[in-house]
Amino acid sequence: MRITRGTRTKGTGTTPTTRTGRPRVPGGPDGRRMLLVALVDRTGSGLWASVSVLYFTYVSGLSLAQVGTLAALxxxxxxxxxxxGGRLADRFPLTRVLIALQLLRAVASLGLLTTDDYGxxxxxSALGGLGxxxxxxxxxxxxxxVSGPDRVRYQALNRTAANAGWALGGLAAAGALAVGTTAAYRWLLLGDALSFVxxxxxxxxxGEPPSPSRTVTVTATGTPAPAARPATPWRDRTYLxxxxxxxxxxxDDAVFRVGLPLCIAHSSDVPHGLAPLLMVxxxxxxxALQVPLARFGATTAAARTLLLPLSAAYALGGAALALSTTxxxxxxxxxxTGAATVFTLAEMLHATVSWELSVALAPGAAQGTYLGVHGLAQxxxxxxxxxxxxxxxxTGPAGWAVFGGGIALTxxxxxxxVRGRLSRPPLSVPPVTVSEH
Known part of the structure; x- marks a missing residue:
């Protein structure tokens, strides 16, 4: 076993770099591999997400109601x-659970490919959604x-890679749709399944990252301290x-998936081709901007402060949607276009805030369980x-104004x-832990 002592580092205000002068990816080689995982994963998802409704309609022969039920389930x-997933990650090695889930998603996608039976x-579809x-x-x-104190910057890099993957998959799907054959749809679904493999x-x-939930705290004399009962988010009123x-x-996700397309579809003045352009x-x-913006929320205090300009962005986005109907x-x-830009800015700012606060508010020994409950929000x-x-x-213009204002107030x-939880002073002496790895 390896004994490690907690250390404190202070931000320098600069981005760590390698000897070649290029920005360093937090987490080292494993961090870089996980960025590649995000790119490949979302490329496969981009292949399928944009054509799933068409596949179930034209290839599987489902009705509109059946397709809706499928998506809802x-x-x-x-x-x-x-x-x-969060609970499993606090009990078992994280990489093993991740591999099992990716294989589950692959099986689910291949299963869709092999049958047209609705049941x-x-x-x-349910297994795929779970995974x-x-x-x-x-x-x-x-x-x-794996990224430690650089988690906000790493998550920004991860999100950039994921969005690049979505774009690549969407472009490939658009090319396949131009062919328009049943075989083309099937190849897209097969590509999605292979991406999970x-x-x-x-x-x-x-490598398996260190887990606070799988370490042993020892006293100053070197003897194991009594094991504390794991914290549960279901009794944590502040976290809930x-x-x-x-x-x-x-x-903001619903604005892009449903709101903007519906605004365009129900307007006689706006060309329908604007909808995919706003997604692009x-x-x-x-x-282009997720990584640069992440530096404004690199600490917990900065992330909380960022909620105030985020509030203004949501209010401005709602106002732009309201005025677009007049x-x-x-x-x-x-x-x-202005509303799409402002809501994208809000999306990026909220992502930065959410990454930091969801972890900062969670006890280290129950990070997986707490982040799992946080995942319920999305x-x-x-x-x-x-x-x-x-x-x-x-509701009309007033409805969009209330929509944006409501999110701003939230x-x-x-x-x-979160003010009370985050204002608590940290321990003056970090605990000594013995890693199981």
Whole structure:
């Protein structure tokens, strides 16, 4: 066993670099491998996500209601994936759990490819949704453990790689759709399945990061300290309140998935081709700006402070959507593009805040369990998000103003909610731990 003592480091305000002058990737070789995992994973997801509805409609022959039920079931089962994955990661080696989940996703995708039976399609879609949400949480947990104090910057790099993967997969899917044959759809689904196999093989080469939940605390005399009962987020009112506010802040996702496309579809003045262009704009901005913006939330205090400009961004985005319904074509296009830009900025700022606070508020020995519960926020948003944006659209300009203002107010509420927990003084002497590895 290896004895390690906690150390404290102070930020220098600069980005660590290698001897060649290039920015260093936090986490070393394992960190770089996990960035490649994110790229490959999301490239495969990009192949499938943009054509899944078309595949089930034209290849599997499902009705509109059946396709909707399929998507809803996958989303509902996926909600359980986040806390389940987090709990497993606190009990078993993280890389092994990740590999198992990636193989589960591969089996689910291949299963969809082998049948058109509706019952089996429901089962495979549910398994895929479960694996997807659990793997997403554990990838974040791996990044947290391997990158240490550089976790915000690493998560920014990870998100940049993931968005680049989405873009690559989407472009490949667009090319396949131009062919329009059944075989082309099947090849896209096969590519998605193979991407999960590739990700599992890449994860196999990653080292197991140190886990606070699998260390032994010892006293000054060298004897093991009594094991404390693991903390549970289900009894942590502050963390549960934080997760509740996170559910609202994640609504920017629904704006891009549902809100903007519906605004364009229901407008007689805006060309329908603007919808995919706004998605491209979103991806390009994230790839270009996520890493530079992450430095504004590199510490816990900075991340909490960032909630205030984030509040202004959400309010401005809602106002732009409200005004887009009141002008002609040029005005509407300009305001919708402006709204997409502002909501993308909000998305990037919230990602930075969320990465830091979700970890800072969690006890080290129960990081997996806590992050799993935090993952419920994004999963729940996928259910309430479409309802919120369609209600805003149906209400008219006032609805969008209330939508943006409501999220802005939630930012302020979260800023106050986490203040008490984050203001507690840290231990003056870090504990001595004995690693199991």
């Amino acid at each position: 996958a989303g509902a089962v996926g909600i359980a994936g986040a806390p389940l 089996l399609l429901l089962v495979f 997807d949400r659990a793997a997403s949480i554990l990838t974040k947990l791996y990044a947290t453990r 590739a990700v599992a093989l890449l994860t196999l080469r990653c 309140a934080y997760v509740a506010t996170e559910t609202v802040l994640f609504l 704009l979103n991806n390009v901005l994230v790839v 002008g002609g074509t040029l005005t509407a296009v300009a305001l919708l 999963a729940a948003q996928r259910t309430i998000g479409p309802l919120a944006v369609t209600a805003a659209l149906a 930012c302020v509420i979260q800023h106050r909610t």
